[in-house]
Amino acid sequence: MKLSQIKEIIEAEVLCGEDKLDREVSKACGCDLMSEVLRLVEEDMILMTGLTNIHVLKTAEMANIQYLIFVWDKIPDERFIEEADELDMVVMKTPLSLYECCGRLYKEGLGEIK
Amino acid sequence: MTNIYEMEYNVDNRDFVVAGDVSRIIKRTLQRIGVDPKIIRRIAIASYEAEMNIAIHSQGGKISAKIDSDKVVVCTQDYGPGIEDIALAMTEGWSTASAEIREMGFGAGMGLPNMKKCSDVFEIESIVPQGTKIKMTFWL
Ligand SMILES: Nc1ncnc2c1ncn2[C@@H]1O[C@H](COP(=O)(O)OP(=O)(O)OP(=O)(O)O)[C@@H](O)[C@H]1O
Numbered sequence: 001m002k003l004s005q006i007k008e009i010i011e012a013e014v015l016c017g018e019d020k021l022d023r024e025v026s027k028a029c030g031c032d033l034m035s036e037v038l039r040l041v042e043e044d045m046i047l048m049t050g051l052t053n054i055h056v057l058k059t060a061e062m063a064n065i066q067y068l069i070f071v072w073d074k075i076p077d078e079r080f081i082e083e084a085d086e087l088d089m090v091v092m093k094t095p096l097s098l099y100e101c102c103g104r105l106y107k108e109g110l111g112e113i114k
Numbered sequence: 115m116t117n118i119y120e121m122e123y124n125v126d127n128r129d130f131v132v133a134g135d136v137s138r139i140i141k142r143t144l145q146r147i148g149v150d151p152k153i154i155r156r157i158a159i160a161s162y163e164a165e166m167n168i169a170i171h172s173q174g175g176k177i178s179a180k181i182d183s184d185k186v187v188v189c190t191q192d193y194g195p196g197i198e199d200i201a202l203a204m205t206e207g208w209s210t211a212s213a214e215i216r217e218m219g220f221g222a223g224m225g226l227p228n229m230k231k232c233s234d235v236f237e238i239e240s241i242v243p244q245g246t247k248i249k250m251t252f253w254l
């Protein structure tokens with residue numbers, strides 16, 4: 001699924017990486033605990049989370065996660081976005097809850113991490 | 115084997131904003147040296163988990179990374195309080211993290227199991243109340 005389709009499905013707003021929306025992703029993970037993310041992580045996955053502290057970015061950097069989606073319209077601070085941009089990440093936010101964000105994308109065929 | 119690169123950094127406890135930055139430096143150094151990205155990822159994840167444990171659960175400590183031509187060795191050492199029951203601490207899901215720490219995204223009880231899974235050799239040694247030492251070896 002293309003990031004641009006994902007953006008439509010979850011009514012998201014792009015915070016950085018607008019130029020990379022034609023990239024394809026096939027897996028996603030919805031999680032607020034960083035070690036769970038690090039256990040599940042696979043290349044080219046999207047991380048959907050309600051946490052916006054700098055450790056989401058550090059976790060993503062460690063695990064080569066390039067795509068982040070914040071739920072509940074949460075916005076990280078400016079430093080987060082600047083660093084994410086430098087790391088070539090795509091960051092979006094959606095007004096949906098984590099449950100609905102995951103649910104809509106799952107229904108449209110975005111796979112989970114096994 | 116010839117030693118290519120060695121570095122050591124202090125890790126403060128309870129400084130959440132900078133916690134994890136040593137692992138970022140280690141990761142970026144490995145990238146610069148040209149280590150296989152798949153191995154870098156395992157080293158970065160293990161090192162980050164170890165660094166966060168020092169910041170969250172200990173009185174502070176240090177991390178070193180030694181890069182040889184055939185392996186990378188990441189060692190951590192902290193100044194206490196040590197781990198009473200290492201087997202229990204290694205159990206998936208076991209955590210003593212407070213509600214406040216959980217709100218920051220930690221406390222799944224998966225850090226030590228992740229370190230073990232990511233490294234080729236995982237050694238842990240802990241004395242109460244002196245502290246905990248971890249040595250993780252990654253073959254290149
Ligand atoms: N360096 C340390 N010093 C003292 N206790 C530690 C140390 N590292 C881990 N522990 C203890 O072992 C437990 C399990 O550690 P582990 O890293 O697996 O999980 P966690 O840190 O609680 O949560 P997570 O890593 O998933 O965010 C911790 O909750 C803590 O009680």
Ligand SMILES: [Mg+2]
Binds near residue numbers: 163166167221225226
């Ligand atoms: Mg931990």
